[in-house]
Amino acid sequence: MQTILVADDHPMFRAAVLHALREALPDGRMLEVASQSAVEAALADEAVIDLVLLDLAMPGAMGFSSLVLLRGERPEVPVIVISSNDHPRTVRRAQQFGAAGFVSKSAPVGALGAAVHEVLAGGSWFPAEKAERSEDDATLASRLAQLTPQQLRVLMLLAEGLLNKQIADQLGLAENTVKIHVTAVLKKLDCRSRTQAAVLAKSLDLDESP
Structure with missing residues (x-):
């Protein structure tokens, strides 16, 4: 079943x-x-x-x-x-x-x-007409694949503008653990700041145009 x-x-x-x-x-x-x-x-x-x-x-x-x-x-x-x-x-x-x-x-x-x-059955199913492959999205997917699931959660909360203490409360973690995750996220994504990481995360959002 x-x-x-x-x-x-x-x-x-x-x-x-x-x-x-x-x-x-x-x-x-x-x-x-x-x-x-x-x-x-x-x-x-x-x-x-x-x-x-x-x-x-x-x-x-x-x-x-x-x-x-x-x-x-x-x-x-x-x-x-x-x-x-x-x-x-x-x-x-x-x-x-x-x-x-x-x-x-x-x-x-x-x-x-x-x-x-x-x-x-192990196959795939996509409409015949779809846009050309994007190297930017390919790079983003590759960078995100380096993150653990918990680091991805931290990244999404960073994108919402939450502080470390607020992220800790949301995820039930110690604040110091969140700091460690944030440091790892910035390093893996090659971002210099939380803001840069947040912008990267927000690029996952859907286009509003039809």
């Missing part, structure tokens, strides 16, 4: 996805969450997850940060991004940041089932 985690904060869309999944995988086990913190809780609680269907615009996430963190935390678990932002650049960035597939929220219902079967 395969376990599928559906991460989307819109109840009606989540229900539609779950219905489509049950049609495609009648014997599958479906889990649903509505925020980044709930995604992380599910990853901690579930020893085996075979696939994640991930919305990019959930509470607690900054664009592709959820995808990058998920790939760092559980690199063996394939991720299909499901998003209403299906601009070619968004699709290409999803692929460069480690997604195994991309399905637009405006796609026919059958596309989701086809994508799920393809990715579970």
Whole structure:
């Protein structure tokens, strides 16, 4: 029995996805969450997850940060991004940041089932038309891949402008531990300041243009 985690904060869309999944995988086990913190809780609680269907615009996430963190935390678990932002650049960035597939929220219902079967079989599923590869995003993905999941969390909170003490409170860490993480993040990302690291993290956000 395969376990599928559906991460989307819109109840009606989540229900539609779950219905489509049950049609495609009648014997599958479906889990649903509505925020980044709930995604992380599910990853901690579930020893085996075979696939994640991930919305990019959930509470607690900054664009592709959820995808990058998920790939760092559980690199063996394939991720299909499901998003209403299906601009070619968004699709290409999803692929460069480690997604195994991309399905637009405006796609026919059958596309989701086809994508799920393809990715579970070890393949990938992306629209035929997507933007050209970006060397900037490739470099960013490579730099972020050096960070541990906890360092990624610290980076995302840095991007929100939080101080070390506030980050420590958010993550349940000692302030000195946060300082160590911040130092490691700056070194690995080749950033001279917290501000520079924050700007880098914010580049993970989604383009507003359609």
